[in-house]
Amino acid sequence: MSGRRRHEQRAALGGEEPADFDLAVVGAGAAGLYSALCAARAGARVALISATPLAQAASYWAQGGLAAAVAPADSPARHLADTERAGRGAVRSSAARVLVEEAPERLRDLLALGVRFDADEHGELLLGLEGGHSAHRIVHAGGSATGRRLLRALSAIVVQREQIAIFEGAYAAELLLAEGRCVGLRATGAPPIRARALILATGGAAALWSRTTNPPGSLGSGMMLAAAAGAELADLELVQFHPTAVCGLPGREGFLITEAIRGEGATLHDAHGERFVDELAPRDEVSIAIVRRMAEQRSAAVYLDMRALDPARFPNVFSALSEAGLDPARQLVPVAPAAHYTIGGIRTDLDGRTTLPGLFAIGECSCTGLHGANRLASNSLSECFVFGARAAKAALDEPIPGPSAPLQRALAPAASPSAPQMPAPSAATRAALWRHAGVQRQAEGLKQLLKDEHPLARLVARCALARAESRGVHQRLDHPRSDPQLDRRHICVAADQQLRWERWE
Numbered sequence: 001m002s003g004r005r006r007h008e009q010r011a012a013l014g015g016e017e018p019a020d021f022d023l024a025v026v027g028a029g030a031a032g033l034y035s036a037l038c039a040a041r042a043g044a045r046v047a048l049i050s051a052t053p054l055a056q057a058a059s060y061w062a063q064g065g066l067a068a069a070v071a072p073a074d075s076p077a078r079h080l081a082d083t084e085r086a087g088r089g090a091v092r093s094s095a096a097r098v099l100v101e102e103a104p105e106r107l108r109d110l111l112a113l114g115v116r117f118d119a120d121e122h123g124e125l126l127l128g129l130e131g132g133h134s135a136h137r138i139v140h141a142g143g144s145a146t147g148r149r150l151l152r153a154l155s156a157i158v159v160q161r162e163q164i165a166i167f168e169g170a171y172a173a174e175l176l177l178a179e180g181r182c183v184g185l186r187a188t189g190a191p192p193i194r195a196r197a198l199i200l201a202t203g204g205a206a207a208l209w210s211r212t213t214n215p216p217g218s219l220g221s222g223m224m225l226a227a228a229a230g231a232e233l234a235d236l237e238l239v240q241f242h243p244t245a246v247c248g249l250p251g252r253e254g255f256l257i258t259e260a261i262r263g264e265g266a267t268l269h270d271a272h273g274e275r276f277v278d279e280l281a282p283r284d285e286v287s288i289a290i291v292r293r294m295a296e297q298r299s300a301a302v303y304l305d306m307r308a309l310d311p312a313r314f315p316n317v318f319s320a321l322s323e324a325g326l327d328p329a330r331q332l333v334p335v336a337p338a339a340h341y342t343i344g345g346i347r348t349d350l351d352g353r354t355t356l357p358g359l360f361a362i363g364e365c366s367c368t369g370l371h372g373a374n375r376l377a378s379n380s381l382s383e384c385f386v387f388g389a390r391a392a393k394a395a396l397d398e399p400i401p402g403p404s405a406p407l408q409r410a411l412a413p414a415a416s417p418s419a420p421q422m423p424a425p426s427a428a429t430r431a432a433l434w435r436h437a438g439v440q441r442q443a444e445g446l447k448q449l450l451k452d453e454h455p456l457a458r459l460v461a462r463c464a465l466a467r468a469e470s471r472g473v474h475q476r477l478d479h480p481r482s483d484p485q486l487d488r489r490h491i492c493v494a495a496d497q498q499l500r501w502e503r504w505e
């Protein structure tokens with residue numbers, strides 16, 4: 001490289017020399033940890049960048065488990081049919097097929113890596129049932145402590161891998177581009193990193209909503225980074241609301257009570273003690289039934305009766321409620337929907353490739369289309385592993401960036417060079433998203449959201465306005481029916497932020 005070119009490159013990197021890796025992975029949740037591990041097992045040198053210490057991602061909180069058709073009476077075809085049914089005519093079948101066919105293999109790999117899932121005395125996996133599944137196929141660990149077990153096990157393995165350099169407490173603030181490709185990133189608290197490919201595994205954005213089950217860091221930073229670098233986003237209007245998040249219990253607001261508890265027989269009751277919904281219907285149906293019943297009865301919550309359950313099956317749920325002063329073995333638990341999972345995100349193909357060469361996205365920050373307009377419970381952890389493995393493989397086939405290619409920086413819109421960490425959304429933004437883009441939406445409120453200060457909130461509003469129908473998690477009071485013309489259609493947000501409909505098969 002000429003002296004002038006080297007000087008230019010260093011100047012673009014604020015005077016620092018980049019550290020070279022085969023692959024950079026941003027995010028240490030289930031998707032990032034597993035993908036980094038897959039790449040390292042293939043011999044790659046990996047930089048793993050995580051804003052939070054290891055084992056503190058949203059994945060840690062996963063209570064239910066991961067879905068895989070491994071029971072003798074079950075099959076990937078049946079899992080696919082359930083995923084399609086839950087997804088309300090919008091599932092991208094090719095992506096869902098990949099998920100259901102490869103989830104059992106990924107489960108076997110996790111077992112081989114030493115992750116301990118719950119099993120009976122003969123060593124057979126205990127398989128749970130959750131809303132929308134027609135078979136027992138949810139693998140869990142420590143009852144409702146699946147995420148915790150998974151993340152602890154994977155973090156411990158990753159830490160021991162010499163090929164993985166871990167940058168904890170490092171916040172990815174901008175992507176680096178060269179000749180139209182993503183070739184690395186700059187993160188606070190880490191040297192600039194140059195790699196043949198970069199995988200975003202930064203999780204979802206449901207903590208942008210004021211009522212949420214998510215940890216505070218789930219703010220869509222990866223989506224903003226990808227968009228700033230020119231990658232397409234998709235389906236941002238599709239946000240899943242979990243029906244049973246604790247409501248009005250100080251210190252436990254938004255605490256999620258897993259669907260598996262309803263799978264074991266817990267029932268939902270309105271303010272008059274009446275049951276009003278099939279507790280094991282898909283989440284969109286249960287959430288909308290709860291919201292309607294609360295509105296009819298002008299009540300702030302409905303009530304989950306888990307008195308008949310064995311506390312030993314769900315120790316962390318029972319203890320969390322008891323610590324907050326509620327005894328679920330004797331009392332009903334007040335619950336209501338809360339923003340839970342961003343179905344939309346960075347648009348990818350079936351190997352996690354985004355529309356920007358060299359940039360991949362996996363896990364909740366990605367949008368493969370596999371969840372359609374309503375995610376089937378426990379499909380997301382499976383997604384992290386299935387697409388995490390595929391993306392690691394595909395990313396290592398990317399060309400090595402030429403050392404002399406001029407580097408450009410792509411800073412996320414809400415950030416600035418002096419304060420690259422994206423600002424936390426204001427309380428007003430979070431309240432506005434809940435009010436105008438919550439379980440039920442309509443044009444009037446969404447138009448107000450278009451004026452919000454937060455760029456992602458504005459994009460959510462634009463996509464939600466464009467989808468002038470009700471489908472799955474997207475319920476428009478002013479368009480209460482599904483529009484058959486929009487079956488299998490997805491909203492893509494181009495690099496210039498123009499919206500475009502596409503049919504995904």
Ligand SMILES: Cc1cc2nc3c(=O)[nH]c(=O)nc-3n(C[C@H](O)[C@H](O)[C@H](O)COP(=O)(O)OP(=O)(O)OC[C@H]3O[C@@H](n4cnc5c(N)ncnc54)[C@H](O)[C@@H]3O)c2cc1C
Pocket residue numbers: 026027028029030031032049050051052056057058059060061062063064065066067146147170171172173201202203204213214215217218221222256340341362363364365377378379380381382384
């Ligand atoms: C309470 C709860 C219960 C759930 N239960 C289940 C369940 O039972 N089954 C199921 O399938 N799904 C469940 N889900 C959903 C599932 O847990 C998530 O979809 C999944 O874990 C997301 O994993 P991820 O690896 O994509 O992201 P996350 O686990 O959210 O990890 C994101 C990572 O990215 C890092 N990060 C973010 N931005 C940056 C940045 N700019 N720079 C550096 N690092 C960054 C974070 O620090 C974190 O390490 C649940 C979710 C919640 C909140």
